[in-house]
Amino acid sequence: MSETQRQNIARETGKPEITDLKTGLSSQDAALRLEQFGLNELDQVKPESIWSILLRQVNSIIVWILAAAAVVSFFLGDNLEGFAVIAVILINAITGFVLEYNARQSMEALRKLDTTPARVMRDSKIKEVPSDQLTMGDILILEAGDLIPADALILEVNQLTVDESALTGESVPTQKTTDQSPEDSPLGDRHDCLFKGTAITNGNAKAVVTNIGQATELGKIATMVSEAKRTATPLEAKLDALGKVLIWVTLAMATLFLIVGFLRGQEVKQLIETAVALAIAAIPEGMSVVATVALAYGMLRLAERKVIVKRLSAVETLGGTNVIFTDKTGTLTQNKIEVHALRVADNDFTVRLNLNTGGAQTLEVIRGDQDLIHSPELEMLARIGALVNNAQLDSKKSDRKELGDPVEVALLSYARTAGIDLHKLHKNYKRQAELAFSSDTRMMATLDQVGTEYFIGVKGAVEEVSALCTWNNQQDRDKELEVSELMAADGLRTLAFAYRQTSQKPGENFTKEEKLTYAGLIGFLDPPRKEVIKSLNACHEAGIKVIMVTGDHPATSLKIAKQVNLVGEDEQLVLTGKDLESFDFTSADDQKKMMECRVFARVNPAQKLEMIDFYQKQGDIVGMTGDGVNDAPALKKSDIGIAMGLRGTAVAAEAAEMVLKDDSFASIVHAIEQGRVIFENIRKFIVFLLSCNMSEIFVVTFAGFLNVGSPLLPLQILFINIITDVFPALALGVGKDNKKLMKSPPRDPKQPILQTADWKRIVYYALVMTTSVLGVYWYAIYKLGLSPEEGNTITFYALSLAQLLHVFNMYSGKLRFSNNEITRNKFIWMALVLCIAIMFATYYIPFLRQILSLQILDIEALELILAAGILPVLVIQTTRLFFPIK
Template identity: 65%
Template sequence: MTATATNNLSVPELPHTLPAEQLVKSLAVDAKSGLTGDEANRRLEQYGPNALQEAKRESAWSIAVRQFNSVIVWILAAAAIISFLLGETVEGWAIIAVILINAITGFVLEFNASQSMDALRKMDTNPARVWRDGRVHEISSEDVTLGDILMVEAGDLVAADASLLEANQLQVDESALTGESLPVEKATAPTAEDAPLGDQHNRLFKGTAVTGGNGRAVITGIGQQTELGKIATMVEQAERTATPLEAKLDSLSKVLIWVTVGLAGLFLIVGLIRGEEVRQLIETSIALAIAAIPEGMSVVATIALAYGMLRLAEKKVIVKRLSAVETLGGTNVIFTDKTGTLTQNRIEVHTIQLPDARADVDVQAADQTLNVTNGDTQIIESDVYQQLVLAGVLANNADYNPHDTDTKEVGDPVEVALLKFAYAAGQDPDIIREQYPREAEKPFSSDTRMMGTLHRTDNRYVVAVKGAVEEIMDRCPDMDEALQQKQRDMSEQMAADGLRTLAFAYREIDEKPGDDFADSNLTYLGLIGFLDPPRTEVTPALESCREAGIKVIMVTGDHPATALTIARQVHLIEPGEDIALTGRDLKPLDQLTDADRERLMACRVFARVSPTQKLDMIDLYQQQGDIVGMTGDGVNDAPALKKSDIGIAMGQRGTQVAAETAAMVLKDDSFTSIVTAIGQGRVIFENIRKFILFLLSCNMSEIFVVTFAGFLNVGTPLLPLQILFINIITDVFPALALGVGRENSELMKQPPRDPKQPILSRNDWGVIVFYAFVITVAVLGVYLFGTRQLGLSEGVGNSITFYALSFAQLMHVFNLYSGKGHFFKNEITRNRYIWLALLTCIAIMFLTYYVPFLREVLSIQPMQAAPLELIIAAGVVPVIIVQVVRTLTGWGR
């Protein structure tokens, strides 16, 4: 046993393993009177306040700067500088405008930075009651220090980590820290050295809520040294990795950079060898650079993702970071919590075990119906069953009113479940309590592990008792050994099935008994098993995940038997599968053998897992190249939510910490919403892929036009400013229409794309070159025909090329349909935004010809009717060629 020594104070590293007397001695404090005021001030000065360190927040300036940290932006900036140096100021300002539009759009949509540490600090502002100088003082939670004797009672938030000196029916809700769905009963006895947080019953943890009873505890950890503080440190240190879309677009940008530099350099070298004018060569090289870079790609990607965000918001999914939309679409592994995500986060009566009958039941309190789903259907007709319902209402301090929406449920969740059970069984607890007024109560304690109440009715007295099965049976003398053993076996089986069990007994007497009314001569009634029922919609959602090739893994702080039961009920695992690993089974990531890794990868259910172990599991899958989604609701989930590729927080029951750490928040806490978001993410990725195919094939056609014309020495068919105009106007609108398509009927029936593959496959690049070549041949064909056969001037030929290429690229959008359906009826022709984009772009093309300012800037020359026919032919012919090739070969789909 090691400890941290500070002057005369020794703080144990494993306080849960030590008895209270030893802890008090090591912390140099009087358990009865507490610290003196002077000593408390000295320790506060020495150890600092009981507050979490504030994380560095990303400033608006750093977010803005990041928008310009892109190789594409750098090349465009270089092109703008060269344009200014050459005196082409309009061209230079146009390029700068493109850069600023991209940057402003990205900045506005990314300004919601993570506020995780602020949310954690808000949990520190509650008052605390401590013993000092022999009296109780109420102070700020930030002013408590090591060795303080902390007083807690129902309704308090625990101010710091502490070990219990005294516990009176003390129950604490630790779900935000451990994931345990039920309040934990606390005791003073030390626990095992390797006990996880959820099993350290002699400890209180900062940020958890006291739901019942009271107690005294000595503080053993403050600030960053608390379990909450350790999690806060992990949240701060867990780095957000680049999302798959960001990485793929960055990789694509690098390819485009090499293409740009290579073509521009080659063109410049060849031109110098041929003795051409240097200025003209530089301007043409700039034109190539502008042509090679799809300036609208960032804007279109951003808007497509933002549009996906709006659609998901309509489905109760709030996405905080744009790229998270697409990331979820590529997710192939999901770590999901159990409580509230796969289950309904409400305790219900699930199993009834009478001495001679058993049944599983479905409780519908609001409808006052109870159906036997398995077992003896006649059980609800027996007298013992009616007495069991009665005992559950009488030995109960909760309140449940199905008609009151504000205070519908008050009290212990198990006791509320018993009242719902009574309603479903056709009984009204309020009427029962009027008929059986309470005379006395023997409250639950960790020593007796039972609760009893005494009631009077019709000059008789009724005793109702509930508690641990062993304690109840010891007080029932009429039970023979065989029946006792049967009930013990059934209780163990119910616990193995993940049920929390309580035994019930009663007694009727004529005279009022003494204080020991619940200690003897009871009549045994049976057992009730409680379960947090699964969500009905989860099973088909998990089936959709299987069809989509997504692996779903349950990670919970609950009991492993409970986790396995829910996993079977929602069909997360196969009926015969019974493997559930706990935190004790998991080694640190750097200590795993190949056999350990294989064992972990095969398991689908993990229970009693610590925050550090969640990080290791996510890291294990990410090392394999998987895209990992993580759901969570508690403080303990925050580091894993940040570490995962896509963190998904619960909006209804989740903590503020989890919601602000995650990239996405589910307003309805439903796993089905995750599946919906995955489908939407796949649609968005497919849309992004389509508009990138469109933009790159259009840009490559511009490269081919400029390059082929230069090598053939047939003039300059396109000017740099014309190329820039095409890229940011007539290309962007159709690309944007492609980016907001809605169709996804087949995407969720396909396996997830390989996360290791780039955004464009080798086949996609072949298709891009094919599309670009066909458009280039058509456009250069009409340029050469106009200048050589019709005798048009080079200026008019340049104008023809500008409009011919613009129209050809607009018509090219019809080549981007997936192959489902036919040319006149598919996802492209059914997309109304496509038609709106085409009409808008055609209108803009007319403006460039008829508005003098635009004509001058773009160097447009007057044209006659013949060039118009050439322009239309340049747009229609490539579409015909592409469709013929697709029909004959199937290539290009």
């Protein structure tokens, strides 16, 4: 072992004592180090318990108030009423618990990355050991296809490329060498290091373990995932704030009523019972159930569109999202390398490989002369790419298999699309020799025999390949070097190609015996997903700011951002991880740069967390999409984490609240639309419920102040709230989509769920219904001479009917009363039929009539009920003619 290698290992491990490369660790040394450093496994995080999920369902202010009302009811001897309130609490808790049970997840997904056995050198022999038994100083023996089991420093390497996209976000596999990387290099540029959880795509290597378990880069990310705290969603916060408002309303009305009652000398028990009735009237018992069902219905709609929601409130949260951080690789792009740019004989082409309906690929020329696409020069370029190649591409259209380096797979795919029969080519060209790629030569060459001729093909860095070629003059070569630099600046990975044909069999150094003929350049790109442009345009139209955050190269990131219309063609601003290291997030200038920048490259997981935190502190609702291990902490930190299900890792899905089964960015737009619809539906049915409940409060309190008796009993109020209010509210909650919602900016996340205009409408609606109901109650008692019990029955049915018909006042805009989203909602009509049937049951079934203390009424009383129910709708609709709702 060289002294440089020894120093590098000491730098990486912090331990100058390492094992011998030839013998590896002894079994005894391995056992001692396992005892000293522990197992090579990630810390387990205790999963959320069933009790924790259940507790969350009842941990709200509204539930507490209802529980208090139940306790008071039991204390006063009203057991039936107490049990009824408890039933409401249990129904809501069980519904939410069942729908959220599948959200109980753990960090076990991270541990699944540890199941692959590892080959190590121990006791002078290559042995296979469980990956959790690896320890510091172990010598790893790695080959193509292996999942790297620990962080390690490379000792020997042969054509090694590693797919590090899960950690860095860079789609192109990284070429690894033994050359020392600078200590401050980001992960994507540490070419002498290997990282746990990444995969070897080509070549082989020998490496020494430098970090295990939680100390690995993967382990550090796991720590950030577990430490990232998920706060309450905006909907939960808004409902909680609304609950606090209702508490003060309840306390104020009950206190005022008690004070007036005491001053009048009323019986204490009666006052307390009326106060309980007020508490029950003030709290919309069905609101939590309706919100849960509305969210669940939206969740089922999204499931049909391949969007899986792990937590109900996440659906609404996405609807309020105004900033989305998106990963590049696999989210905006296909995570698949393709030939993108070609250059031969001073002709430049930009191409795209498309799949037709039959599964075959076709070549589309985006820029360049279409007539030259099948020229001999381009055919030669494609042939060299297919010959100087160790990848495999199954020729079958169905179940197509790709093995090898992704760049070489892309060359084979392009060659086949360009018209080359790969099977025939490899049958005719018999490989005689190969010069493997190395960090020293920076190129690969093959020698093939075709008949009595020999064909030499070379691919590699343009500087090295062009130096082996014949040129008319130095200016021609400089031109190719310049074009290659322009391609690289445009985000492309470039390779140059050259060849020589001869009748004499070349020697071992066949690339340098004679000058080669320069064939041209190929630029490779991870192409964008086709549906992304339309989806991003929809986000822009909806006022949603989309920001790319990736670990990839800045030029590549900006190129993709322009291709998908994330930024304009003249945009040049890209901030990197190094730029962010020097940022002062309290500085106005740095804050301005952050707000203006749409593309962030070479960003590590910790910096993603900082960026999300920055926007959250600005008051934004932040969504984060991603698929890699490196995205997991940010997915959990964001207000709404969205993981890709096809290409995504189990770790990303674990940390996210939503998973896209089709990896389609278009599904995000649909989910945003659905979230907005759900919020609008929730706002609508809350207005409905609160105006109904406030009418109950006004009926009880105004009757008390006017000293005209108790027109409603507590159990009657509870029955109205959980039956005749809930079903129409449920119908409002599952209303159809409103396309207009995606044509306007997101609502202000700082605003409460109900605006001032909403509260004014609630009070107005309640006063209209109260006036109508109390009017017929007063008429029945004082004009018709009915008993208080009969007046109570009239009030019960009159208020029930008024509230049922009140649902027709909930349409928005200037739509006609007879043709709007309410009258077109079949669930509204189903709810009305069901509720009216229930009301008939309470009247004609003696058992129910007795429980609710209802009396038999005559025809005149029924006419009063109909008048009291219809009059509020007529008054409110007449008002809307002059003061339409926006």
